Amino acid sequence: MVGKIPPGPRNAFLSGLLPKDVSKQIDFYYKLIDKYGDYVRVDVMPGFTFYLIVDPAGVEHILQTHQLKYRKPNRFNNAFGVIAGNGLVTSEGEHWLKQRRLMQPSFHREALVSLTDMMAANIQWLLSEWDQLPDGAEIDIAHEMMRLTLKNVGMSLFGIDISDQSNKIAPNLIRAFQHARYKLNAPFSLPEWLPTRENREFKEARAALNEVVQDIIDTHRRSASTHDLLNLLISTQDADTGERMTDEQLRDEVITLLIAGHDTVGAALSWAWILLSQNPDKRAILNSEVRHLSSRYPLWADMQNMPYVKQVFDESMRMYPPAWGQPREAIENDIVEGFEIEKGHMIALCQYINHRDPRWWSEPEQFKPERFADGSEKDRPKVAYFPFGGGSRMCIGNHFATMEAMLALAGISQRYDIDLISNESVQMDLTFTLKPKGRVSCRLRRVA
Numbered sequence: 001m002v003g004k005i006p007p008g009p010r011n012a013f014l015s016g017l018l019p020k021d022v023s024k025q026i027d028f029y030y031k032l033i034d035k036y037g038d039y040v041r042v043d044v045m046p047g048f049t050f051y052l053i054v055d056p057a058g059v060e061h062i063l064q065t066h067q068l069k070y071r072k073p074n075r076f077n078n079a080f081g082v083i084a085g086n087g088l089v090t091s092e093g094e095h096w097l098k099q100r101r102l103m104q105p106s107f108h109r110e111a112l113v114s115l116t117d118m119m120a121a122n123i124q125w126l127l128s129e130w131d132q133l134p135d136g137a138e139i140d141i142a143h144e145m146m147r148l149t150l151k152n153v154g155m156s157l158f159g160i161d162i163s164d165q166s167n168k169i170a171p172n173l174i175r176a177f178q179h180a181r182y183k184l185n186a187p188f189s190l191p192e193w194l195p196t197r198e199n200r201e202f203k204e205a206r207a208a209l210n211e212v213v214q215d216i217i218d219t220h221r222r223s224a225s226t227h228d229l230l231n232l233l234i235s236t237q238d239a240d241t242g243e244r245m246t247d248e249q250l251r252d253e254v255i256t257l258l259i260a261g262h263d264t265v266g267a268a269l270s271w272a273w274i275l276l277s278q279n280p281d282k283r284a285i286l287n288s289e290v291r292h293l294s295s296r297y298p299l300w301a302d303m304q305n306m307p308y309v310k311q312v313f314d315e316s317m318r319m320y321p322p323a324w325g326q327p328r329e330a331i332e333n334d335i336v337e338g339f340e341i342e343k344g345h346m347i348a349l350c351q352y353i354n355h356r357d358p359r360w361w362s363e364p365e366q367f368k369p370e371r372f373a374d375g376s377e378k379d380r381p382k383v384a385y386f387p388f389g390g391g392s393r394m395c396i397g398n399h400f401a402t403m404e405a406m407l408a409l410a411g412i413s414q415r416y417d418i419d420l421i422s423n424e425s426v427q428m429d430l431t432f433t434l435k436p437k438g439r440v441s442c443r444l445r446r447v448a
């Protein structure tokens with residue numbers, strides 16, 4: 001290769017540079033780029049090196065223009081595969097392509113529009129529960145948003161209401177993610193069969209999640225539902241072999257969609273309410289946009305007249321991208337913007353850092369939805385903002401998420417103001433999706 005070797009630390013593991021705790025990972029990345037620049041090579045220990053790339057041209061190269069030279073790392077697929085098996089997020093190659101082609105039509109924008117009335121009605125279901133509470137009642141908005149997104153994903157994709165499973169799913173998902181994150185980041189991890197406390201707790205969490213998934217599949221098989229994605233997955237036969245999906249593959253796809261489909265949007269909406277509460281002037285703009293529609297609740301067709309709703313969603317994901325980092329592995333040697341990338345090594349891309357880069361975002365720590373007004377993207381590099389990733393592995397649920405989130409922001413703002421109770425800043429949980437840490441206590445104030 002004829003490029004420059006990116007600068008960076010050597011023997012990062014032995015010299016104690018690597019953060020022990022995932023909560024420090026973004027700080028660690030900031031220290032690296034402050035010292036070494038947009039391309040950093042971190043030699044963790046012999047045989048384990050990764051590159052950190054924050055130059056948007058480099059991100060575009062890896063995710064889009066030269067994506068065939070990269071794949072999701074085995075380390076990532078193995079770590080999250082202990083939860084999601086060989087589902088769409090953690091699979092590769094022919095198998096991934098076959099599954100992606102099968103599911104893609106269900107996620108086209110046009111196909112999803114028919115689900116938006118149900119999504120809007122689900123928001124009214126949540127509001128009617130809130131209406132039972134006294135005005136000014138305290139709620140945990142993060143928990144409420146997860147209940148809503150579980151209901152949407154369950155009813156849209158599997159034809160089943162699973163919102164009442166939230167208390168079972170949430171704690172077990174956290175435990176399972178902690179284990180996967182440990183496997184992803186630790187230079188060595190103990191095999192799953194060893195009877196350690198870590199392994200035992202993880203297996204209990206995984207068993208509980210599997211129970212939920214099996215219940216979804218069994219309930220669906222007993223129902224007459226024929227129009228949802230799960231029905232497509234159950235009934236499709238391979239064009240060459242005539243085989244149907246095995247029970248194991250079906251489980252892997254259902255748990256993947258269940259997790260990817262609710263946890264991400266739930267996180268994005270939680271941050272949006274936090275930011276709106278902290279920025280009453282921006283909330284007033286949103287409210288004036290949605291509250292003129294007072295005689296009925298907002299539907300998808302109304303969204304084209306509500307540009308600020310979309311800007312609030314985009315800006316919330318700029319500041320707190322639910323997928324805050326994205327790993328890749330080089331499958332051949334490559335030169336990225338003059339820097340050598342060696343085959344077999346991992347590359348860390350980090351939405352959180354790119355989305356707050358002061359070179360393209362003025363006052364990046366400020367919540368300013370207006371920066372996403374029509375035409376504003378011409379003022380920044382193409383891949384300065386990539387909450388849904390890019391290239392062929394781009395999020396399959398991006399339209400689903402956008403429709404659901406916009407309807408929720410509009411429908412809820414029409415009826416309630418949501419105020420954070422504490423003035424203290426909300427901490428981030430980086431274990432998997434970027435979520436607010438712990439309970440997010442808010443006061444609900446009815447406005448209509």
Ligand code: HEM
Pocket residue numbers: 072088089100153256257260261262264265268321322323326327386387388389390392393394395396397398400401
């Ligand atoms: C705000 C919400 C969401 C965000 C920020 C988000 C983000 C992402 C990102 C960044 C990726 C690419 C990961 C990579 O290439 O390494 C991805 C992939 C994926 N997402 Fe989403 N997602 C969201 C919502 C959803 C929803 C609602 C669904 C399903 C209903 C979904 C299902 C998936 C699946 C199955 C993949 C894997 C696609 C593939 O590799 O072919 N996501 N998501």
